[in-house]
Amino acid sequence: MRSRWIPFVATLALAAACGAYASNEEDLPLEAAEPLPPVKVRLSSLGSPSKLVVRGTGATITNGAGQPVSAALPLTVTAAGGTLRAAGVQSSSLRIEGNLVTLEVGKTTRHYPGTVLLTASGARVVAWNECSLDEYVEGVLSGECPALFHPEAIKAMAVAARSYGYRKAFLNPAELCDTTHCQVYLGHGRVSPSHREAVADTSGLCALYEGEVIDAVYSADCGGYTEANEDAWRGARPLPYLRPVEDAPEPHGESFCSVNRSHHWKITLPLARLRSLAGKAGSDLRLAVLDVTESGRVRALQLGPAPAQKAEANGEEPVVPQGGKRFSGEEWRRMLGLSQVRSLRFEVRHTAAGVALEGRGYGHGVGLCQFGANGMGRFGYDFGDILQHYYSGIEIRPAPCVKAARALITQRRQAPPTATE
Numbered sequence: 001m002r003s004r005w006i007p008f009v010a011t012l013a014l015a016a017a018c019g020a021y022a023s024n025e026e027d028l029p030l031e032a033a034e035p036l037p038p039v040k041v042r043l044s045s046l047g048s049p050s051k052l053v054v055r056g057t058g059a060t061i062t063n064g065a066g067q068p069v070s071a072a073l074p075l076t077v078t079a080a081g082g083t084l085r086a087a088g089v090q091s092s093s094l095r096i097e098g099n100l101v102t103l104e105v106g107k108t109t110r111h112y113p114g115t116v117l118l119t120a121s122g123a124r125v126v127a128w129n130e131c132s133l134d135e136y137v138e139g140v141l142s143g144e145c146p147a148l149f150h151p152e153a154i155k156a157m158a159v160a161a162r163s164y165g166y167r168k169a170f171l172n173p174a175e176l177c178d179t180t181h182c183q184v185y186l187g188h189g190r191v192s193p194s195h196r197e198a199v200a201d202t203s204g205l206c207a208l209y210e211g212e213v214i215d216a217v218y219s220a221d222c223g224g225y226t227e228a229n230e231d232a233w234r235g236a237r238p239l240p241y242l243r244p245v246e247d248a249p250e251p252h253g254e255s256f257c258s259v260n261r262s263h264h265w266k267i268t269l270p271l272a273r274l275r276s277l278a279g280k281a282g283s284d285l286r287l288a289v290l291d292v293t294e295s296g297r298v299r300a301l302q303l304g305p306a307p308a309q310k311a312e313a314n315g316e317e318p319v320v321p322q323g324g325k326r327f328s329g330e331e332w333r334r335m336l337g338l339s340q341v342r343s344l345r346f347e348v349r350h351t352a353a354g355v356a357l358e359g360r361g362y363g364h365g366v367g368l369c370q371f372g373a374n375g376m377g378r379f380g381y382d383f384g385d386i387l388q389h390y391y392s393g394i395e396i397r398p399a400p401c402v403k404a405a406r407a408l409i410t411q412r413r414q415a416p417p418t419a420t421e
């Protein structure tokens with residue numbers, strides 16, 4: 001399982017700034033080293049406040065026209081009619097560059113590296129952070145990865161978070177935000193030494209599939225089997241590197257993610273709850289799984305009155321209700337709550353009191369399994385092994401130049417479709 005990433009680490013120095021393709025590898029061109037552009041993150045988690053306080057030391061402040069502003073921190077910023085107001089200054093936008101810029105909104109305090117950019121939307125202040133990709137990854141790790149995870153697991157997460165951020169920030173026209181919609185990024189207030197080390201040890205490295213930086217999605221705990229991306233997100237194009245994999249050292253062995261203390265979960269739905277979900281008054285309600293995905297996740301369920309004839313007594317076949325309501329797995333999870341039905345890898349058991357859902361894992365289960373990565377680290381696997389286990393067929397390489405990466409995507413979009421199975 002020793003992976004192919006090792007030789008490429010030697011090319012790291014070559015590509016420190018931009019991640020030029022290695023000159024000694026195949027026939028890939030050697031790109032001129034140019035630094036990656038900054039990552040621009042919309043700080044959606046701060047909301048769109050009417051007032052925001054900026055603090056910091058050694059900061060320079062410029063206005064929308066790039067001219068220095070004669071104002072000092074701390075600065076209270078408000079907005080009116082699409083214009084920012086701060087200490088007598090009026091401007092469409094403000095750029096604050098300092099050692100670590102602090103933003104305060106109500107009781108929330110955050111610290112950001114690089115530059116904070118403020119714009120106005122009507123009477124609301126909109127905040128952005130511009131920083132290097134690696135500074136961004138440090139902040140993501142502090143929000144997405146426990147500091148006490150195994151160092152190799154944190155490194156794997158660093159590469160995944162960097163790849164995800166690279167794709168979203170540089171190759172995707174939509175904006176990168178700081179919530180779970182993209183990746184949680186709460187600035188640098190809670191970055192621990194282990195996060196910093198993992199970023200430094202993997203600096204600039206991304207996961208690539210056929211030369212393209214991958215959409216490196218991840219979830220907390222895959223429940224023992226990762227999910228295919230098109231099964232988790234309806235309408236998604238199947239991605240060759242997001243295939244279902246069994247998350248265990250050997251087939252049907254104890255899964256890597258069983259190191260998670262909440263790996264197994266169970267919830268009970270009493271009869272009254274079932275009745276309200278079904279919209280039926282009957283006492284003998286049945287919940288049946290109609291279909292599962294390749295990884296064993298519930299794709300569809302039916303809840304309704306038990307059939308008059310009980311086939312259950314003699315057979316293993318589950319009793320499918322007559323009529324009633326049908327739900328997709330995702331609908332069911334959302335309806336009952338994502339933290340209640342923690343994953344779609346569950347089984348249904350009928351009891352005298354109602355129904356029990358017994359499951360494993362937490363989250364959508366696609367891509368890297370965070371608890372599984374922690375388990376793999378403890379088993380002695382390194383970050384390259386971990387990433388190649390969860391993302392099929394990838395290589396770990398320095399981040400390519402953005403221009404080259406964009407050109408590759410355009411070229412692939414224009415290429416005539418090839419016949420595949």
Ligand SMILES: [Zn+2]
Nearest residue numbers: 176177181182
């Ligand atoms: Zn987003």
Ligand SMILES: [Zn+2]
Nearest residue numbers: 222257369372
């Ligand atoms: Zn797992």
